[in-house]
Amino acid sequence: MPKCDDFAFVDAMLGIVRERGVQLVVPTIDPELAPLAAAAERFEASGARVHVSPPCVIDVVRDKLKTAQVMAAAGVPVPRTVPLEAAHAYPYPIVWPMFLKPSGGSASRNAKVASSSADLPDAPEEPMILQQLLIGPEYTVNIFIDQAGVLRSAVAHRRLRIRAGEVEKGQTERDPMLRRLAEDVARALPLARGVLCFQVIVDNRIGPCVFDINARFGGGYPLVHYAGAEYTRWLLEEVAGLPSTVHDDWRAGALMLRYDAAILCG
Template structure:
């Protein structure tokens, strides 16, 4: 299968693993910068316009046509909406994009819409407020308690996240910015769950649970594979209950204290921690290749990897002469 990886950035390992899983196929990598090391793990590199530039979509559709691309996916959030909106344009060319439905992608990026969707589906999540008045009301009745978290309704990693300890800090933080949400402060263990949802059947196929040990610059730096049964059950039942349709690799963040389990967010793409799953033998690329061939994968049959395997990230370097860029 010929596969195009968009906004490949620094996800060199992911491209390397894809190449290893698909040795006969062509891997084309694209990015708007020649300094994206993952570009050079592919068989071919394209420097594209920025995703918000006019002509971007045509540029990537042209790459698809030129190289008889079968599948395409992106590694950055802002591009997921572009793929979801234009899925038909790819399908017309015979390319199956690994992308969830637009309603799913949009719900994941608005933290308040996401929390509402989970609440409606009776999936436990972090208490989330879009209105200061409602939060103050729940504080007064004891339904909510300090500390709280203030963060942008859209935004990733821990950017502009603020912990507030009392009403005056809450008021001040609220006044200083806009497009914020208020969330309860959750003091539980963090988990990241990689899921693969079948393109054809729409069913969960595979799952990998990792307990986070250390975060650095908004990314999981160290983690350990886990067979946590409550996490497994919660994620499985969430995917059954949610009204939106995910497709392919998704990354679920959640909190658990062993008894309860609160879904925090979903990134409808390969998460930054996917190499942990792959190194433990959980190969989403093989499921993807199966889907690209028009066949569905076997339905989920439990966790298939070894628990207690630790992943520790470190920097490697990609070196290129100027003429090779």
């Protein structure tokens, strides 16, 4: 397969869809979202649904500055977010420390705490943003939005331990505040469809803030499924035209631990 940023990627995927009779395509990494969203109608013409929101949604969630602006405009609490260039525009008021990260990044790539302007790159290789540093418990909220645009399920898990942006230890929790945030995010992105997830830190000083949205299955989805919210089943039911078993009656207190294993041979 060509890489997902190759112009041949979509045509190669369409070739597999036609050859194998594929009816559902599920992207699982951020760089696949934009090309597949742009080609969704081509896949539909070949008999396959791409599990992806429209390009206008992907355009927002793949840009962390736009995400903060769109969420704030919709009344969703977000950390103060500015482009890196603002920090160099004296006398722009920056309250240090701040969190520095790529505007289109994922998996915690090139993200770090900046204690002062001396920690900022002069000529970054990609657009960067500065966000208010949040300190407090962190959650992922996984949501399922049906084809009619209705939020049907919202499963929150606390990120007890994180490595390279992925949850290594997590536990599901029910909290009305997190459910309300899910409803607010869904209203802010009215054309979003399928499975999405967003990150929340409940800051010790200012309360909950949404700071990242992924328009795809998150890395912690196995915990969501184990807790009883079988998003994969519900997608298949939609595609196959089966009666929907979607619900929001998942188990709180479900725990997931991840570990590395070495396989040695020879």
